[in-house]
Structure formats: C-alpha cells, structure tokens
Amino acid sequence: MVIDPVCGMEVDPATAKYKTLYRGKVFYFCSHMCKEEFERRPEFYLQHGPQGMPINDRGKS
Template sequence: MEIDPVCGMHVDPTRARYKTLYKGKVYYFCSAVCKEEFEKRPDFYLQHGPQGMPHR
C-alpha cells in the first residue's frame, strides 16, 4: 500500500485510478481532488506531509 501524500489515506497502487509522476517517482491518490492539489504544490506536501482532505 502507498500513502496519498495529500490526505494520508492508504492507496493500493494496483487499483489506484489517480497517479502522477513527479521527479521520477510515481505518487498515488485516493481521488482526483487530492491529485490536483498535489500537482499544484508538490513540494509543500513532500516537505510537510499529508494535511487531510482538501476542501473545495
């Protein structure tokens, strides 16, 4: 299992619908919202860790 870097949820990489490649590493997400949030500020989430579900 992988950890969604935005919300902290466990994500099965074999079933993940949302993923992105950043600096040579694949990151997996529980939702399109988390993926979009990560893509806006990837370095923030990689430095500070998951912050919970983003609000829209």
C-alpha cells in the same frame, strides 16, 4: 499499500485510479482532488506531509 501524500489515506497502487509522476517517482491518490492539489504544490506536500482532505470549493457561489 501506499499513502496519499495529500490526505494520508492508504491507496493500493495496483488499483489506484489517480496517479502522477513527479521527479521520477510515481505518487498515488485516493481522489482527483488530492491529485490536483498535489500537482499545484508538490514541494509543500513532500516537505510537510499529508494535511488531511482538501476542501472542495468548486461549485460555490
């Protein structure tokens, strides 16, 4: 198991649906929201660590 760098949840790399390559390292995510958030601000999460679940503000008026 590895830790989702955005929310801190455990993720199984063997079955993870969401992953991205950054600076030669593969990062795994529990959801598309965490993956998208990491891709927006990778250095923030690498420096500060998991911050909890990202807020889904899509679909709000």
